[in-house]
Amino acid sequence: MAKQVISTGSAPAAVGAYSQGIIANGFVFTAGQIPLIPGTSNLREGGIEAQTRQVMNNIKAVLEASGSGLGNVVKTTVFLDDISDFAAFNAVYSEYFPQDPPARTTVQAGGLPIGALIEVEAVALLES
DSSP states (O other), X not given: OOOEEEOOTTSOOOOSSOOSEEEETTEEEEOOBOSBOTTSSOBOOSHHHHHHHHHHXXXXXXXXXXXXXXXXXXXXXXXXXXXXXXXXXXXXXXXXXXXXXXXXXXXXXXXXXXXXXXXXXXXXXXXX
């Protein structure tokens, strides 16, 4: 199966040499999403909770453009600028995965792009 590039105006445009998402072998791989507001170069204001919501909505948009969705996510990788934001991040993240959450790795990674507090990437199954 050849890879297929996913692109949607409902998520922030790629600002470098990467795609918003790739479909390959029955999976969707999203690029890391930071809390950019689609159609702008502005970060969502309001702290870790607001930025987490924006990131998750960006991921949701990429997945939906591929024909998948949050319910098909099998793995996420989360990068926090400050691990002390973990509890606040986790409370919002849990709203997006209320049952059977995906496997997840969460690490502190200082120096995220353009001062973001969070970045998340996801791997999901395609709809069958």
